[in-house]
Amino acid sequence: xxxxxxxxxxxxxxxxxxxxxxxxxxxxxxxxxxxxxxxxxxxxxxxxxxxxxxxxxxxxxxxxxxxxxxxxxxxxxxxxxxxxxxxxxxxxxxxxxxxxxxxxxxxxxxxxxxxxxxxxxxxxxxxxxxxxxxxxxxxxxxxxxxxxxxxxxxxxxxxxxxxxxxxxxxxxxxxxxxxxxxxxxxxxxxxxxxxxxxxxxxxxxxxxxxxxxxxxxxxxxxxxxxxxxxxxxxxxxxxxxxxxxxxxxxxxxxxxxxxxxxxxxxxxxxxxx
Amino acid sequence: xxxxxxxxxxxxxxxxxxxxxxxxxxxxxxxxxxxxxxxxxxxxxxxxxxxxxxxxxxxxxxxxxxxxxxxxxxxxxxxxxxxxxxxxxxxxxxxxxxxxxxxxxxxxxxxxxxxxxxxxxxxxxxxxxxxxxxxxxxxxxxxxxxxxxxxxxxxxxxxxxxxxxxxxxxxxxxxxxxxxxxxxxxxxxxxxxxxxxxxxxxxxxxxxxxxxxxxxxxxxxxxxxxxxxxxxxxxxxxxxxxxxxxxxxxxxxxxxxxxxxxxxxxxxxxxxxxxxxxxxxxxxxxxxxxxxxxxxxxxxxxxxxxxxxxxxxxxxxxxxxxxxxxxxxxxxxxxxxxxxxxxxxxxxxxxxxxxxxxxxxxxxxxxxxxxxxxxxxxxxxxxxxxxxxxxxxxxxxxxxxxxxxxxxxxxxxxxxxxxxxxxxxxxxxxxx
Numbered sequence: 001x002x003x004x005x006x007x008x009x010x011x012x013x014x015x016x017x018x019x020x021x022x023x024x025x026x027x028x029x030x031x032x033x034x035x036x037x038x039x040x041x042x043x044x045x046x047x048x049x050x051x052x053x054x055x056x057x058x059x060x061x062x063x064x065x066x067x068x069x070x071x072x073x074x075x076x077x078x079x080x081x082x083x084x085x086x087x088x089x090x091x092x093x094x095x096x097x098x099x100x101x102x103x104x105x106x107x108x109x110x111x112x113x114x115x116x117x118x119x120x121x122x123x124x125x126x127x128x129x130x131x132x133x134x135x136x137x138x139x140x141x142x143x144x145x146x147x148x149x150x151x152x153x154x155x156x157x158x159x160x161x162x163x164x165x166x167x168x169x170x171x172x173x174x175x176x177x178x179x180x181x182x183x184x185x186x187x188x189x190x191x192x193x194x195x196x197x198x199x200x201x202x203x204x205x206x207x208x209x210x211x212x213x214x215x216x217x218x219x220x221x222x223x224x225x226x227x228x229x230x231x232x233x234x235x236x237x238x239x240x241x242x243x244x245x246x247x248x249x250x251x252x253x254x255x256x257x258x259x260x261x262x263x264x265x266x267x268x269x270x271x272x273x
Numbered sequence: 274x275x276x277x278x279x280x281x282x283x284x285x286x287x288x289x290x291x292x293x294x295x296x297x298x299x300x301x302x303x304x305x306x307x308x309x310x311x312x313x314x315x316x317x318x319x320x321x322x323x324x325x326x327x328x329x330x331x332x333x334x335x336x337x338x339x340x341x342x343x344x345x346x347x348x349x350x351x352x353x354x355x356x357x358x359x360x361x362x363x364x365x366x367x368x369x370x371x372x373x374x375x376x377x378x379x380x381x382x383x384x385x386x387x388x389x390x391x392x393x394x395x396x397x398x399x400x401x402x403x404x405x406x407x408x409x410x411x412x413x414x415x416x417x418x419x420x421x422x423x424x425x426x427x428x429x430x431x432x433x434x435x436x437x438x439x440x441x442x443x444x445x446x447x448x449x450x451x452x453x454x455x456x457x458x459x460x461x462x463x464x465x466x467x468x469x470x471x472x473x474x475x476x477x478x479x480x481x482x483x484x485x486x487x488x489x490x491x492x493x494x495x496x497x498x499x500x501x502x503x504x505x506x507x508x509x510x511x512x513x514x515x516x517x518x519x520x521x522x523x524x525x526x527x528x529x530x531x532x533x534x535x536x537x538x539x540x541x542x543x544x545x546x547x548x549x550x551x552x553x554x555x556x557x558x559x560x561x562x563x564x565x566x567x568x569x570x571x572x573x574x575x576x577x578x579x580x581x582x583x584x585x586x587x588x589x590x591x592x593x594x595x596x597x598x599x600x601x602x603x604x605x606x607x608x609x610x611x612x613x614x615x616x617x618x619x620x621x622x623x624x625x626x627x628x629x630x631x632x633x634x635x636x637x638x639x640x641x642x643x644x645x646x647x648x649x650x651x652x653x654x655x656x657x658x659x660x661x662x663x664x665x666x667x668x669x670x671x672x673x674x675x676x677x678x679x680x681x682x683x684x685x686x687x688x689x690x691x692x693x694x695x696x697x698x699x700x701x702x703x704x705x
Contacts, residue, residue: 002456006364006373028404032390032397039392039433110387111405112364270365271288 015263019114029104030121033096034128048132052088056080056136063201070206074233075144081137082228083200085130086162090221091191093126093163097170098187101178105273115266116259119174123167130159137232149234158227161251165220168254175262178273199225205240214242220254223247277376278457278488279339279362284371285512286332286357331357332368333512339505342486344479346493346503346520348527353509355492359383359461362490377456377488380407384461386446391435395426395445398434402449416452423474424448451478454487461492473681496524496644497673497684521672525575528646528670542571545651545663558661559599559653561587564669567638574667577674578682578689579641586633588653588661593628598654601635603647603669611647611687617654641689643682644673 038044056077063069064076071079100122101108101115108115141148177183198221199207208216216222223243230239332354339345347355360366362373363381388405389398399420403413413420421427424445426437434442460479479489479502493499499506499520506523508516508530516526545559564572567581576582586599600615614635648668653661676682676689683689 002376002378004375004379006361006368006375007371008367008369024409025404028401032393032401035397036390036392104388106384107388107405109365110363110383111381267367270360 015114019116022113022117025113026117026121029117030124033122033125037125037129045132048129049136052081052084052133053136055084055088056140059084059201069202072203072206072236074236075140075146077140078137078144078146078232079203079229080201081140082232083198083202083225085133085137086158086224086228087195087198087200087221088133089126089130089159090162090166090224091194092129093123093166094170094173095187095191096122096126097166098173098177098183100170101174101269102181102184102273108273109270115269116171116262119170119262120167123163123170126166127159127163141232148232151231151234153231155228155231158224158231161227161247162221162224164251164255165224165247168251168258171258171262172254175258175265178265178269194219194221198222203229213240217243217246220247220250276341277338277374278341279376279490280374281335281337281358282372282374284332284335284358284361284373285330285369286354286361286366287369288329288331290327290329330512332361334371335509335512335514336371337507337514337517339488339490341488343505344489344491344503346491346499346506346523347509348496348499348506348523349509350527350530352511354512355509356461357512358509359459359490359492362459375457378407379457379459380450380453380455381459382406382450382453382461383459385443385450389434389442389446392433394433395424395430395437398445399449402446406450406453407455408453420448420452423451423478447475451475457488457490459490495684496527497682500524500673501675501680524672525670528672543667545666555659555661556591558588558591559586559651559663560589562601562649562651562663562666563587564667572669575670575672576640577672578644579639579674579676581636581638582640582669583637584635586635586651588631588633590628590631593626594655595626596656597627597631597660599633599635600652600654602650602652603640603642604650605687606646606648609687611642615654640671641676641691642671643686643689644671644684646670 059080060076097119100118104118173183197219226240226243229237349355361368388402400413426441426445503520506520508523508527516523543562545562546557563585565583566572598615598617600613602613603611614637616633648665651663651666
């Protein structure tokens with residue numbers, strides 16, 4: 001017979017067990033968000049493809065043609081895509097994750113489930129979007145007849161890193177957002193600033209002065225994008241190890257503290273949301 | 274059968290209603306506070322907290338247990354703690370103290386259609402909502418046809434629910450919930466929605482659950498629904514259990530508590546001389562009022578809707594008079610007159626001269642009033658002139674009854690109208 005005891009602090013005990021028990025709800029929420037994302041749109045999922053394609057063109061023209069930033073012998077669109085795809089994934093995941101609890105407030109205040117499911121499933125949705133968008137990279141590589149190096153097999157590793165970084169930051173924002181709706185305004189601002197201080201549309205090794213390189217690399221997305229370029233561009237692009245170390249460090253820190261903080265405050269979500 | 278499936282022990286829930294709480298909800302205020310008194314945190318923190326925060330115990334040491342197959346109604350006014358109990362039972366918030374032991378799968382319906390997404394179709398929402406309420410995918414697949422049949426929306430299964438009428442929406446939502454089939458069902462006000470037939474269908478579903486010895490915990494402001502289903506009532510007031518027992522007395526207890534303490538005018542023999550509400554100009558000619566139920570037993574202040582009652586009014590006339598009439602009028606607590614019983618309406622009334630001590634006997638075969646409290650005014654007329662009047666002489670609590678024999682009767686309005694209906698489609702009319 002199924003038994004359940006409700007006591008102060010009890011939810012803490014079987015938190016991870018509950019998380020496993022509610023995995024089906026997790027799938028359903030992700031499935032719902034995917035379904036809803038492109039409902040009542042004319043071209044549907046093609047938006048996941050169109051958006052990066054158009055952005056790529058604009059960035060190539062502005063940074064490659066107008067600003068004539070160095071490309072180190074790589075077709076500029078490829079260079080841009082390697083930065084833009086992970087960045088778009090990170091920024092949309094971050095925004096969706098941050099808003100997820102507030103958007104699902106009716107669920108949070110009416111039904112019990114480990115709240116961690118909500119931000120997690122929202123990041124999954126962004127990941128699916130990213131997968132679709134990534135196909136544009138394959139097309140562009142074909143167009144330029146550019147053969148990526150064997151490093152490409154390490155790509156999932158960096159996708160995972162981007163995922164973890166987005167989830168870590170997203171958890172903090174989601175938890176804060178429940179009480180402080182200011183983050184609804186802060187997040188778009190963060191994303192906008194982030195775009196410029198992240199090597200989305202340029203090769204930072206060519207642009208950022210050597211002595212500021214380490215400071216620049218404090219942005220966790222620098223390591224991720226560096227990794228993406230290393231995977232796709234191969235030999236000509238050398239991995240900048242300090243950036244990698246910083247990114248991994250950040251990610252581990254953000255995820256652990258994010259989960260810790262989230263769990264600490266989640267019991268009060270229903271009361272304050 | 275006498276196995277406890279819900280055991281609640283010393284349950285308490287505290288909320289902090291800080292008077293400073295609301296303005297701190299925003300980063301600006303946090304920063305502002307920090308800037309205004311940057312060293313505040315150095316000061317005694319406890320003192321600060323005490324000054325700003327006020328504790329509010331939404332539940333205070335609540336204990337009860339529910340046996341398998343019981344349908345328990347939680348009754349209480351706003352802020353009594355009903356919703357808090359449900360929230361804790363559904364694990365939305367944690368208790369501050371105490372514990373609850375639940376045996377068996379429980380499902381809570383704090384709202385129908387929780388998690389329905391307007392953009393998704395009916396079909397998609399059945400799966401989503403089922404998952405949210407705790408059904409597995411297999412289970413939903415198995416019950417899918419049954420759910421659709423119950424909701425009567427087959428035709429619109431692939432239409433986004435945002436295009437549904439509110440009735441369809443609720444039907445679909447309830448259909449999913451009704452097929453949860455848990456051992457313990459926790460329901461909050463779900464029946465307040467939908468049309469009457471659908472409500473009946475839902476109630477039927479709940480009774481079915483009870484028949485299969487499911488346990489139901491039901492919260493509603495609809496006392497008639499509570500009386501119709503629940504086998505037991507628990508009355509909450511200010512976070513405490515104030516009554517726990519059979520449904521009828523529980524409802525009565527709740528109604529009594531609404532009035533505060535029962536005024537003396539609820540007695541069966543009312544000394545009309547003692548009322549200060551009598552206008553000064555009248556000498557007290559109305560002496561006593563006695564109230565009985567239809568069988569002649571003292572009324573006790575309670576009457577079920579549609580039941581009859583009897584009253585006797587004892588009058589001491591100052592001087593002999595002809596055309597003397599007594600009347601009893603029923604008023605709502607707001608003071609609106611509902612109806613009046615008067616000896617003046619009697620066909621063969623006594624118009625001869627009366628003197629001294631007179632007793633008027635009144636019989637009301639049926640008082641079809643909607644459940645609620647009513648006050649009685651007693652008046653004396655000589656000819657067309659009012660000779661004495663006692664306002665709010667007595668009160669009668671009319672309780673819900675199955676007046677129409679259909680299990681449904683209005684909770685609004687003032688009196689129960691006798692009515693008959695025939696329903697025919699246009700096609701039937703042509704054939705007829």
